[in-house]
Amino acid sequence: MAVSLIGKKLLSNNLPRIYQQVRTGYIVLLPEVDPDQIDKNPLYKGGLPDTENLTQEKCMSTLGNAILELERTVREVENEVIANKEDFDMFEHVVEPLEEKGVQMESMWGLAKVFYLTDSSKMPPENYLTIHERARKARGAKFNSRIIYNAFKKCDTSKYTEEEQRLVAKYISEGRLNGLDLGSSQRESFLNSSVDLGSEKEQFRKRVKVSSKNFRHTIHDSTVTKDFPEELLKSMVRRPEDSATGPWDITLDANVANKFLEYCPERNLRWNLWLAGRQVASQHMGLGNEYSNSVSLEKIRSLRRNIAKTLGYESFAHMSMETKMAGSLENVKKTLNDLLRTFKPVQIEELASLEDFAVDKGFEGTLELWDIPFWARRQRTFLYHWDDAEMKDFFPLERVLSGLMKITSEAFNLRFELNEKHQAWHPDIQLYNIYESESKKPVAGLYLDPYCRNGKIYVPGGTLTGIRPACRSIGPSPPLAALILNFSPPKDGKPTLLDFDQVENLFKRFGQALQHLLSSVNYSDVSGMSNIEWDAVEVVSNFMAHWATQPNVLKEISGHYSSNEALPFDNLEKSRSHLIGHQMIKEIYLANLDLELHTSREFWLTITKRVWSEHFPFKLDPKDAHPLSFTDAVCDQLSAAYFSKIWAKMLAADAFNTFITESKEPSNDVGSRFRDTFLGFGGSVDPSEVFRRFQGRDPTPEAFIKHVSS
Structure with a gap:
């Protein structure tokens, strides 16, 4: 299945490995300063949130002032550009002032958002949502300035570093998509x-x-x-x-x-x-x-x-490709159709086998969509002896977290330590300092809030919320993030136990945390997950999820909560890939439906009937109107981009296959290489190039197909 997962081939597939060692590259090192002296943010003390003195009023007023200050800075920069015309330095007079005030606001906004999500007494939803919208508009103001946009279009980027060129390209792309050329x-x-x-x-x-x-x-x-x-x-x-x-x-x-x-x-x-x-x-x-x-x-x-x-595009889907690694709508459609041809016969086989199994167990009638989850669970238990409820006893949260941090430390040369001196804003919440393996000074901090409770917003699957980005302007203070989850708390002497979906999701969220915290860039607009194309932004989280099924990792993260008995199971990957053909077709269908809704002029129901018949052996129920609740593609961030979910999984499978293969070689630097590229670059390098610098070639879907079919 020879398809390209990137829009343009900038380098030969046979190129030697080329790495931009970000952590030892052109980062400007600031002098050692007492964090208390650089804390211009009244919500922080000693580089960490001042939890003893934080109040709702203080959060609101401080964030409000930061928003006003950022908006004022945008106007000042515009005046600077107008007054000096060609006689100004783009980074000194435009980027740096916006960066400084932007990061200050982001650090307050991130903290306010974490309070909103974790403790409604500290940040009531009605108060937060109002100021959230103001902060969002303030953050986008610089990308809606025609004066700033035109200045970036005129600048000569040949003298800039790769990161600076990427930042200039971001301003130009954002401005064009905001209609500033009109x-x-x-x-x-x-x-x-x-x-x-x-x-x-x-x-x-x-x-x-x-x-x-x-x-x-x-x-x-x-x-x-x-x-x-x-x-x-x-x-x-x-x-x-x-x-x-x-x-x-x-x-x-x-x-x-x-x-x-x-x-x-x-x-x-x-x-x-x-x-x-x-x-x-x-x-x-x-x-x-x-x-x-x-x-x-x-x-x-x-x-x-x-x-x-x-804006000059043939359709919204064509416009969407401007911010995608895939590069073109044609490339996306070809890849999806190739995957459809691969997995459609697999689906037919699986469903026939499932119906036979159900009939053997007493089912009467024809298998329909509402029957599949029930009989799939029973067939999976029969074939692989995996029962979610029973297996939870082998995944206590504390054991999973300990193992996750251990393997992450070994792979990326890190060390995690609980900061027992720092008191967070709720007893459930703990702060972990992250160190280079031999360092005594933390390079980042991760707040962990694992349990559901009253006053906490329920987010399905949890969320990773950035508090302070990794960039030069934060000085010696560490980047911060909060991993906010919704597990059931320990009760009656029994610890928090996770099913494997929760384990896998925890690995994904942890990957997002690493992405946010370990960026080695100068500017916040290209730090962490910022400025990464939508079809590549979930590569790291999917990469981490692959780890959870590896036998050596399972030994680290599992053990019966009362007896410490080893996990009595060696068919996890087969269990997880049960009915993979049907699961893949469902995702491919939604990706194709999304693209058709954003290219075709046909009525939505006409489109749905046509696309449905191309993917499933079931008739579409006359009362089935699922596109009317397809929020991911209609009103959230995956409009004409739902395919990104599949794309990121393909890229992650390819990268993980390389990681596992090369990790077996003595003295291999694959962990450091992954950290320097996928984690270190953030959005400062085109994701196609990030992949090449890790792999030494362009990505292909073969590893993904092999993984899901195994």
């Missing part, structure tokens, strides 16, 4: 369409939320729930003490719906929930046209077409 009337039309698009997306999102909350079905029969895992039962009752006796509510909350479909033995109940999930925000939900997204979806598509056309 004449006044076109610009006004562009801005009006952008405002209308933002409003329509918000309405789309609200209808999905309201419509989802409207569905509820109550079960009183305990024979239905007798085999449900404890956590599922707890999530279905209104009082924790009722988990064993009920009644139990079926809802469309992700932590209920997905597991319910896996464990519910009653086919009619599965169908009822499945269909409700496919009808969200449609007229079939019975809430009237007011809560249907059909018209809204068409408006959003039309507004995006207008915006793309105004």
